[in-house]
Amino acid sequence: MTARRPPLRLESLSAEAREACARARRALGDRRASPNVEWIAALTGANRRAIGDVLEELEALLPMEEEIRHRHLAAGRESYAQIRAPFELFAIARLVRPEHIVEVGVSSGVSSAHFLAALRRNRRGRLHSIDLPLRQRGPQLTRGESSVAVPPGRESGWAVPERLRERWDLRLGPSQELLPKLGDELTGVGLFLHDDLHTPAHLAWELETVRPHLLPGAVVLADNTAWTGEAFPRFAESTGGRLLRRGRSDLVGLRMPEPPPPL
């Protein structure tokens, strides 16, 4: 019988890594953003040391986190429906080192900024993002309007600092049109994030559309799966990959199985 490995927790990382995570969370101003180390390990296969090393790098991201928070505050967004796992996105992209990341759903660009920061440190790869922006109606965000609406005079990704945009291919329009076109242009997607229209049919369609372009070992993520029924579990089952939930949240992922080595 093999002994089960105890789950990896933030507390098991070095003091430097823990402190960098706490400071980055404060700088971004999102209390939910404490990284789930076990989830990163399960999705990437990386060990405690490697995960600690990339999370320690968050220290260098503090100016970016501050800038994103200030841009949100200046646009009247004390809270905004961003991805709740920005530091995991950074860590996963650092550990997987993908040549191509595809994300659908940008809005202000919290997820995009963390992917781009990782690609910059990787010194390789491109982020291909698709967004159909919802427009804020007037100069102020009014009651009942979604915080993901883009303020007047801005474009999707408006909170992403300019210096990070070098590796960014941002396409505006419906994913129903743009994702198949993007797929035709790409080979070898190493990381995919669904964070746009959260319906079962749409998520199932996006996963099937991106599937032929995914590399073995690619990480596939989907947020808000409480709204998308069986779409992700069915996809996971059909790939043979294990559905990995971030704690008790409905942000889920899997790692595409790798073929066994030739005999």
Ligand SMILES: C[S@@+](CC[C@H](N)C(=O)[O-])C[C@H]1O[C@@H](n2cnc3c(N)ncnc32)[C@H](O)[C@@H]1O
């Ligand atoms: C929750 S926000 C994305 C948040 C972003 N990932 C972050 O972490 O900051 C969802 C975005 O998806 C966009 N969207 C909704 N339906 C879409 C579609 N069919 N195609 C592309 N984008 C869509 C919305 O307008 C919005 O900008």
